[in-house]
Amino acid sequence: MSTSYKKWQCISCGEIYDEELGLPFEGVPAGTRFEDLPEDWICPACGSQKSDFIVLEE
Structure with a gap:
């Protein structure tokens, strides 16, 4: 069974x-x-909140 990882x-x-x-x-x-x-995780590049990330479709 393969694990499907996402990119955000x-x-x-x-x-x-x-x-x-x-x-x-x-x-x-x-x-x-x-x-x-x-x-409370933030973007390591710009400090934006976790809610500012969107999932990238494959």
């Missing part, structure tokens, strides 16, 4: 959060689902 994009700056890669330099391990990020 910040609507403010275009930064991509890839669930498969995570953000190890920010303490977010690979495989971390976007919905599992803390509610």
Whole structure:
């Protein structure tokens, strides 16, 4: 069974959060689902809120 990871994009700056890669330099391990990020998580590039991200369609 393969795991389907999503990519999310910040609507403010275009930064991509890839669930498969995570953000190890920010303490977010690979495989971390976007919905599992803390509610107070912010975009590492511009500081926008989690609610400012949209899922990218494959």
